Amino acid sequence: MYRWHPGYLAWLLNRVTGLAVTLYLGVHIWVIHHLSQGRQGFDRVMHFIQSPVTMVFELLLIGAVLYHGINGVRIMLVEFAGVSRHQKVIFVGVLAFTGILFLSAVVAAIPHLVSH
Amino acid sequence: MERQFKIYRFNPEAAPAASFQTYTVDIQHAWTVLDALNAIKWDQDGSLSFRRSCRHGICGSCAMKINGKNGLACEVQVESLKGVITVEPLPGFKVIRDLVTDMDGFFSHLEAVKPWLIAGTPPTDKERVQSPEDRKLIDGLYECILCGACTSACPSYWVNDDFLGPAALLKAARYVMDTRDDGLTDRLDVLDSRNGIWRCHTIFNCVEACPKSLNPTEAIVKLRQKLAALRI
Numbered sequence: 001m002y003r004w005h006p007g008y009l010a011w012l013l014n015r016v017t018g019l020a021v022t023l024y025l026g027v028h029i030w031v032i033h034h035l036s037q038g039r040q041g042f043d044r045v046m047h048f049i050q051s052p053v054t055m056v057f058e059l060l061l062i063g064a065v066l067y068h069g070i071n072g073v074r075i076m077l078v079e080f081a082g083v084s085r086h087q088k089v090i091f092v093g094v095l096a097f098t099g100i101l102f103l104s105a106v107v108a109a110i111p112h113l114v115s116h
Numbered sequence: 117m118e119r120q121f122k123i124y125r126f127n128p129e130a131a132p133a134a135s136f137q138t139y140t141v142d143i144q145h146a147w148t149v150l151d152a153l154n155a156i157k158w159d160q161d162g163s164l165s166f167r168r169s170c171r172h173g174i175c176g177s178c179a180m181k182i183n184g185k186n187g188l189a190c191e192v193q194v195e196s197l198k199g200v201i202t203v204e205p206l207p208g209f210k211v212i213r214d215l216v217t218d219m220d221g222f223f224s225h226l227e228a229v230k231p232w233l234i235a236g237t238p239p240t241d242k243e244r245v246q247s248p249e250d251r252k253l254i255d256g257l258y259e260c261i262l263c264g265a266c267t268s269a270c271p272s273y274w275v276n277d278d279f280l281g282p283a284a285l286l287k288a289a290r291y292v293m294d295t296r297d298d299g300l301t302d303r304l305d306v307l308d309s310r311n312g313i314w315r316c317h318t319i320f321n322c323v324e325a326c327p328k329s330l331n332p333t334e335a336i337v338k339l340r341q342k343l344a345a346l347r348i
Contacts, residue, residue: 002186002207002269002271002321002324002325003184003185003269003321003324005320005321005324006320007318007319007320007321007323007324007333008319008320008321008324011317011318011319011320075318078318078333078337079318079337079340079341080341082334082337084318084320084323084331084333084334084337085331085334087318087320
């Protein structure tokens with residue numbers, strides 16, 4: 001750790017969300033492999049997956065995917081569009097865009113959470 | 117006005133572990149951190165070790181971490197700092213003693229990128245003329261004073277000190293972007309290696325650390341674009 005600044009925070013969040021999405025991939029494969037156990041086995045795991053707690057994690061996953069993807073665009077702009085001098089402003093834009101989309105997902109998920 | 121300086125002390129011959137020692141210094145108006153360090157060394161504790169030379173922010177000798185930020189001790193005004201002033205050696209480099217770090221690796225990486233003009237034509241008895249437009253291409257690249265502040269702040273360098281680091285790559289860009297230079301292919305094996313330009317993760321610590329407000333990340337990106345264009 002050197003100092004907190006937008007570039008460092010952007011990189012750190014990119015790593016954390018990247019690891020989270022990779023972890024999710026493992027969980028996803030674990031869930032899908034229950035198909036081999038027939039309908040009852042798959043229903044059992046889906047019952048667990050559809051619990052409110054898991055849905056909160058799904059929302060966090062959406063946030064991680066959104067940030068990782070949108071920050072990826074920021075990285076491409078830095079690499080190919082010669083905008084490295086404006087990376088701090090672009091990072092604020094990444095956070096704002098991620099935040100808006102994430103909140104939209106939360107609003108969309110609230111009825112499902114409440115119905116459980 | 118009296119100010120307190122909490123200074124990193126390490127003498128491997130005396131004690132295996134580093135510690136901090138606090139000094140109180142009577143600061144005069146417009147003193148830099150280097151002035152304060154000199155006052156400590158000359159009047160209080162002659163054993164304090166640090167590098168300094170030009171005192172004008174151009175030799176790069178007195179780069180150190182001051183209140184958590186890399187900078188040149190001869191440029192940082194004491195009056196611009198708040199509270200107890202913590203002075204540490206540059207992070208990421210092996211400490212030899214107190215504020216003196218081992219810069220051998222840093223300079224060997226610099227040498228590896230061949231930081232000199234490699235012209236494709238034989239020298240003549242005249243200078244190699246450059247247009248003002250071409251000269252402008254190396255603005256922001258030639259000003260590096262090789263203080264090491266950027267490389268020492270780079271996380272990619274912390275985990276792998278074989279990585280060339282931002283200072284060496286900025287210097288490489290200075291010559292690669294020079295229209296009089298034809299040495300890109302001579303530098304390719306180093307720049308395009310596993311410890312070359314691709315190891316930068318655009319964290320921008322180097323930009324935050326540079327006391328000359330240079331942008332090594334931008335230089336590295338330019339090198340990447342240049343090398344990518346070569347392959348297409």
